Amino acid sequence: MMTNMLSVLDTDPQGGHQPAAPSSLSETALFDAYSQAVVDVVDRVGPSVVRIDVKRGDGSAGGSGSGVIVSPDGLILTNSHVVQGSRRADVTTLDGRVLTARVLGDDPDTDLALLRVEADITLPAARLGDSKVLRRGQMAIAIGNPLGFDATVTAGVVSALGRSLRAKSGRLIEDVIQTDAALNPGNSGGPLVSSAGEVIGINTAIIAGAQGICFAVAANTASFVLGEIVRHGRVRRGHIGIAAGTSALPRRTALRLGLDQTHGAVITAVELKSSADHAGLLTGDMVVALDGRTVTGADDLVRMLDAGTIDRTVPLDVLRRAEPRRFWVSPRERA
Missing domain, CATH: 2.30.42.10 (PDZ domain)
Incomplete structure (x- = not known):
């Protein structure tokens, strides 16, 4: 019994015993470093995340979701199921500007779509990273507009790599990232971001009833789709x-x-x-x-x-x- 007690006590110079010094300082520093990493990423990438409100062909309002600006001239990546086949959308930036964008291309096979802001302005853009270098356990930060709550941030880790996810077209989306960063309706089309501030995926889906099982289309797939749409207006297969x-x-x-x-x-x-x-x-x-x-x-x-x-x-x-x-x-x- 005495041995167990001594293992958690320090001895003072007078032979008495004092409680061991708490490790709270090191734990505080650790949590502060984690928080600061998330804050730094949000400060860098947050301004490039937008809310997307879709306009139907008859001019009425459709659904809404998130998107991420990937070039300063107004190219925006989002989900195909966010644009829902529409040709126009309203884009709301972090600073409250409402801009009109047109859909350049829509690829249901990867659940990705590309929009371009019609105004001649320069916008803050995020950088697409290399999803091939990701590792399980790596920090993952999701930014978007879930359920209409603008500029919401959630954080977790990359839970798994190389998953396959069935698109609405029936085709399997390959090389999907699984994460436990919380996603909700409205997060669709927003970025999944690494601690380096690079977009590693485009958030796309959750499993109803599951806890912490969410998916993002890998950044390398997004880069391929973006390039195909810019060059050809569609993804050629x-x-x-x-x-x-x-x-x-x-x-x-x-x-x-x-x-x-x-x-x-x-x-x-x-x-x-x-x-x-x-x-x-x-x-x-x-x-x-x-x-x-x-x-x-x-x-x-x-x-x-x-x-x-x-x-x-x-x-x-x-x-x-x-x-x-x-x-x-x-x-x-x-x-």
Whole structure:
């Protein structure tokens, strides 16, 4: 008993015992550092976060959400489900200015949209970071307008990386960030920010009834979509004319052929007179690689058929009756 007591007491010079010095000072310093980091990020990025109020085609008010200015001339990233197919929106800045913006492009497949402010002004812009360097446990700060409460800040961590999320279009959004930074309706389209003050994701979804499970489209996906919309007015994707599903690759076959993957994309249908049909692909073929990149499922195949493959002839490696075959396909732009 005395030993336990002595472990938490200090001995004074007169032989008496005094309570050990509390660690509150170090804890206070730690919490102050965390708070200061959040404050610094909000001061830097907060002015670039806007409220978006959508206008319907008949001029009536639609929904609202958040957005983030990503260039000083007024380019704003938000969610596709925020703009809801509209062509105009009112944008309210942190300092209270209400500006009109038009929708430059809308990509439901990634739940992203790009707007441009019509006024000839310079606006504070946030910088898109590299989401590939993120690590689980890293600080994540969400800024937005949940439930109409402007300029709301919540903080948490990056809970997981590389998640997939089903978009309203039915396509899987790849490389989604999971965070426990609290999100609510109205946060959609706002930025998820790192401690370095860079936008690492665009907040997009929550799971109803769950606690601390929220999602953001990765910044690298947002950068790709932004570039495609600026150049082409839309996101261009390749199409070879097949339907496919994900299927397990027999372990014995993988070992025999020296393949590291455990799954591939099995072709379930081939469109008549399509690129795949002309190449000689058949129902039942398992796609294991496209243009030298490993395909581990149907979603990999869809993701890899990006703008860079359009009007090129690229190799498609398949297994037909457990034997490797290579075909050459020429993806066309998907309508």
